[in-house]
Amino acid sequence: MRHRILGQTGLRVSTLVLGTANFGTGWGHGTERAEARRIYDGYRQAGGNFIDTADQFQFGQSESLLGEFIAGDRTDIVLATKYSLGDRAPAGL
Secondary structure, three states, X not given: OOEEEOOOOOOEEEXXXXXXXXXXXXXXXXXXXXXXXXXXXXXXXXXXXXXXXXXXXXXXXXXXXXXXXXXXXXXXOEEEEEOOOOOOOOOOO
């Protein structure tokens, strides 16, 4: 996998970013823990180190799973996250 320096930060990041919006099933669809782990492991084995997440993805399940997965790799991962208001399904869903 190719890597580049992110802006002027000196961070070396993979050119392919792993999006984790579907890690978990809180939205009524997505991937169970075992499948999410296989995706993460495959990405890391391919040389990926740049991961995108948000507190709202799968109503928090994505970040919980990802935190578990990266625990042993944390110093090697560049984590991009976003913050939103609320972590519950909107009324009517």
